[in-house]
Structure formats: structure tokens, C-alpha cells
Amino acid sequence: MTSTTTYPSAGQLNPTPRLLLGPGPSDLHPRVIAAMTTPVLGHLDPQFLLLMSETQEMLRSVFKTRNELTLPISATGSGGMETCLVNLVEPGDRVLICIAGYFGERMAEIAHRCGAEVHVEQESWGRTFSLDRLRDALRRVRPKVLGIVNAETSTGAWQDLSSLGALCREFDALLLVDCVTSLGCTPVEIDAWQIDAAFSCSQKGLSCPPGLAPLTLGPRAVEAIRRRKSPVRSWYFDLTALQSYWGTERVYHHTAPITMIYALREGLRLVLEEGLEARYERHQRHARALQAGLQALGLRTLTEGHCQLPQLHAVLLPDGVNDVQGRKRLLEEFGIEVGGGLGQYKGRVWRIGLMGYNSRANCVFQILAALEKVLADCGVRCHRGSGVAAAEAVYANSPS
């Protein structure tokens, strides 16, 4: 029954390299690339089990938590979002989702698919939620889970969370936080901020390839899972089963993505070698330089100043600049990728990321120089070299 047709294979893998200054993936740190060439181990090899434990311990340090249930899900960041929701929510549970961008919307959509009764609190894209407003919403909805985004990848807005955990406890709600774009770039304090569940990704602040979703759940979230009346609807994302593999029992669940775990482990080592505070300060410093450069070029960002993330800047496109053509030029002429806008900002912003390994002066200079050229050719008036010069001035005044 086997036919004998032959099939052509594709040519050698040989893409033109890019500098990834969009919303992620970001460029891999060279040491992460090297780690991925390490010979593969079996998923139950004692050597690999040790690497798993080390990865979890470093994840706890980066999340600033002592949560036992801290592990990377074998899926991308959105898979981490689904894992948290499908485990915490049972059909009919009330969930309150705060939406001020694309990824808040995604959280509401996934909660809906989990069978939740979804209530949403809407804010204009690029803005954030005040504690008073969230208190009113909690009082009105009385949700089992409040879901919110710490760093909104679609707008570049930073949501303060430092007192939200305490507020959620007043209302006996679990606090679920999307840290996809914050982890490794801006402070994430799971225990100090009393966050019950959080998820992130590998390809932004951690400078690894996309493919893993680190997450952490605290005691209240674990207890909520233990008290479920119905089985978790997903087998693949069932945290109780996953914990049996990642915990001390070491019961086989699915074959862990070994090479990706190698990458994550190396990415976490780099974060801890640098030190969390030094890393956050580095992101702030290069963001100041970028913002000074953007301002000198006459560009503004979507967010208001106080909530601008250092790792992601949604730049409003000036009149006369064509989104698709402009990004195509950046990509093909300068080898730089920036992100287009999402949702209502499609065609209206470019999202510039300075994340993890790519939060460095070379990246700031390259994107400012390229932007100036592309904008000038579209008729946008800017002084030659003004963007780079403004960034240089920032660096001169704040040496590393």
C-alpha cells in the first residue's frame, strides 16, 4: 500500500538575520543559543530531574516567591494564561477581567471558553486601573478570580499591582496576573504583592526562544484547585498532574521539551548573575535614552508618562507614514523588526521593544537612526542625528 513517490525537501535554512526590537520574540542571548546545543537527556533521567529543580528554584527567585507550584508550562505564554484559567475556574464561576488592551481581551476570551461567567472592567487602551475603581468592581461582581495584565504588550502600559493583592483578599478573590512582558524587565513581586497566580513567557525579558510559559501559584490558588468539584477540562494543562511530574513524585505526564528547558535555565542564570535590581535599572536606563531620542524626533507614545513601560514603547505614527511600508523598510533595509499595532491601534502605532538582552545602547542607536531615515523619507521633519544625539546625552548623564 506504500506508494513510492519522492517528495522535494525545502532548501537549507538560511534566513537573513534580524535585530528583534518588537514586542517579542527578542534576540536570544548567545549563551542561551549555546545551551540549546547540549545533548538531549531523557525526561526522567536523574540529571534532567536535577536541572528541572534548579530551573524551578531560579524561577522562584525571579518571580520573588516561595510558591512550591512554580514551573514552566510546555507551551507559549498564552498557554500559560489558559493553564491558570482552566485550573482556577470551574464552569459557572464568576470572573472579573480588567481590559485596557489586546491581552486583557484575550484573558476574557479564554475565561469565557473555560465556562466562566465573565465580567469585564474596561479602560481606554494605554491607560491603567486605579485601586478605587477595582475596589468598586470587586464589590459589585464578587468574583472568584480577578484577572489583570501587569505589562500590556499591545499598549506599553504598566499596571501598578503593589496593593491589589491585599484588596483582592478583602473580597476573597484570587488575583491572577499576566506577567508575559514584565518578567525579567520590570519588578514582579509575587509574594510581597500577594499575587495568587501569575504566568509569563520565555521570549521577552528572559531572552530565550518562544515555547515555554513559566508560571507560579500560591497557597490560596492551590487550595482553590484542590476544592474543585469538576475535573480540570484540559488534560495537557492540568496543574495537579504537572505538579506530580515537577514535584517530588516525578510521575510521568508528558515528555518535557528538554532543549527549551535548557534554554530557560540558561536565561534564568543570566538574569540572576546580573541581579534583578541591576537588570530593572538597565531596562530603565535604555528606555530613558530611547524616549529622549523619540522625543527629539518629534514622536509620542500611546501611554501617558507615568505608566510607560521601559521594555515596550508604542510609538504613535505621524501623519504621512504608512505602517506596512515603513515597517517593511525597517526590516529589509535596516534588518530591524518592530511590531505593528494590535486591535484598535492596528496601523496607528509601532511597538518598539528593548527586552532582556536587547535592552542595550546599540539597539537604541540602531532603531533611532533607522527611524529617522524612514520618517524623513516620508516627509516627517526631524533634525539629522537628533534622535541618536538625544540618546547619547542621556547615556552621558547616567553612566552604567
Add this chain to the structure above:
Amino acid sequence: MTSTTTYPSAGQLNPTPRLLLGPGPSDLHPRVIAAMTTPVLGHLDPQFLLLMSETQEMLRSVFKTRNELTLPISATGSGGMETCLVNLVEPGDRVLICIAGYFGERMAEIAHRCGAEVHVEQESWGRTFSLDRLRDALRRVRPKVLGIVNAETSTGAWQDLSSLGALCREFDALLLVDCVTSLGCTPVEIDAWQIDAAFSCSQKGLSCPPGLAPLTLGPRAVEAIRRRKSPVRSWYFDLTALQSYWGTERVYHHTAPITMIYALREGLRLVLEEGLEARYERHQRHARALQAGLQALGLRTLTEGHCQLPQLHAVLLPDGVNDVQGRKRLLEEFGIEVGGGLGQYKGRVWRIGLMGYNSRANCVFQILAALEKVLADCGVRCHRGSGVAAAEAVYANSPS
């Protein structure tokens, strides 16, 4: 609020290399390792979109199908299983699962979580299902989906599927096949066998790291999804949304695991360069050599001869051999990993895999020599060198 504690990072990644002769992961082909060092592209970069299309086209060749909906899921093989079931099954749908091993059981468990009314057809582990028996079951249950495993990773049994698709059509049932351990090792003929949906993994016959689940769905399966009354319960595994990204629309869904796609693309190139028939014949040849060697050592496998997979051999442990200690010796003294038994065969078999890149004479010789040493030390009588000699005789009689 940021505390200033410093945290230790783990040491340099430096595991002792292993030869992976278990049920997977299998060793990566060196060209796959090299491909993973290629600079990361953005998930919407035109260069990456082209690589995606090439990967899909090669996947179609390896699956022997023209199915448009052919793509790798961003999860491991079990995630592919869940993707097929969560898309094809709506709550209350009748599903018939054929169980003759651990992975048939997994399929029933996942179908149950999807809300299906699950009926099972049980067979002893290591045996397979006759067409007559499946006809009776189809007549009795009248399921929407019949799920069956092509190559049972827990037993090493090969299930013939060549006429099952036609039978399922008689009963208007969709045929869903687990090809996790078959793809790239033994023939998989999606179109010729009229298989409606199938999934596999990256880390066995394709010699890539674990982390992707290639799958393919035919027109009848796609129509079943189109006719759903309820939304797919999983957002991450929603094939309609995934097809919008992988198809011509190129609508962002989640960030594709770029580096893993590079690996898969290279693994598929290697399969097609070798040629499917040559690859299947290679697996048969080294399996004959291994089986001759095992026989010379007085060892038997769990399956009966006619349904023994060439890529996976579940060897029954002779009296006097301690499972855990024996595998530990293989691992630590010889650097070879074999798999332990699953379920009812835990402690009773060792699963030896010769998959993809590791289906070669060196692997056969190494495992036979190591087995002989470990067995002899446990008091099992075997002539010195008899296993390797028997394998050599097979090679001498069937030169490549």
C-alpha cells in the same frame, strides 16, 4: 517595594551525554542541533512565514496527505492528542477509543475531559485490534469519532490501519489516529488509508527535540469542526484560529516557537532527503539485527512477532533482573537510556527504541553489548558476544 536580596544561580549546564535508546526523546540529528542556532525571526516576519509554509508542505509529504490543515501544534505529542479531541468532540458526543496500552488509555482520559460520552474497546496490552472486532464495536456504539493508536509506545505493538478508514466511513465515524511513535519510522498513509485526523510528535522518528506536535486533519474532520454548535473549549488549541495563522490569512494567534520550528523543518528535510521508503527499510533492517541479538541473549518481547514495531521493542525482563538497578547501570556505566515499563508492565519490561537518527548499527551493537554485561552480572546465562554476533550476521546478510 522591591527588596534587594540576591539569589544564587545554578551552575553551568554540563550533563554527561547519553545515548537515548528509550521510547523517546531520541538523539537529535546533528543537523537539527545546528538548525536551532539560527538567529530567531519574528513570528510574522515574511521570511518566517515562508519557513512555516515549507514546513507544512514537508509535513504533508511525510504524512502522505494533501490535507490543507496540516501544521505543528506548539506543544508536545500529548498536546496534539488533546488538540484533535477538543476540536472534534463536543460535550455529549459519543467517542469510541481502542485501548491496548497506556496511550490508548490517555486518549480515553482526554476524550472524557472534553465532555465526550466515552466508550472503550479493550484488548490485552501488546495485542492489536482486528477489523471484525472494530466493525462490531462501530455497529454497537455508532460513535462520532473512533480513536486508535498506530504504534503503541507502551508495548511496541503495530496496529494495521490500512482498511480502517473505509470501515469508519461506512459508519459515518471519523477516524482519529495517534501516530506519535510511527511518523518517520513506519509507513503513515493519511490519504490512502482514509484517516480523518492524526497527530504525532517531534522527538521520535523525526529526531528533533520534544516540544511540537505535527497534526493533519482531512475534509471530513474540518467539516465536523465547522459544524460545531459550541465554541472549542480550548483557546490555545483551537484549530480554526490556528489555521488563520498557518493558512493564507496570517492572523496572529500566539507566538510560534520559532527555534522549534527551525528544528522540525530540518528534521523533515532529513526525512525527505533520505526518502520515506528508504527510511522505513532502514528501521526494519536495524530492528531485525536487534531482534536477532535479543533472541541470541535469550530475551523475548511483549508483542507477538507479526505486530512488532521496528522502532520500539518492549523486552520482557528475565527473572533475577532488577528493573531500576539494571536501568541505572545501563545509564551510569554505559551511558545508555532505555525506557522502563508503563502501567501494568512497570518493572516488567525495558523499552528499547531505535528511532530516526538512532536507527543505526552502532546503536544496535552498543545496547546488545551493554545488555549482555548487565544480564550476565544478574546471573542470566548468555554466550559471551552472542548478541552482537547475531546482529552482525543479520547485517552481513542484508547489506544496506
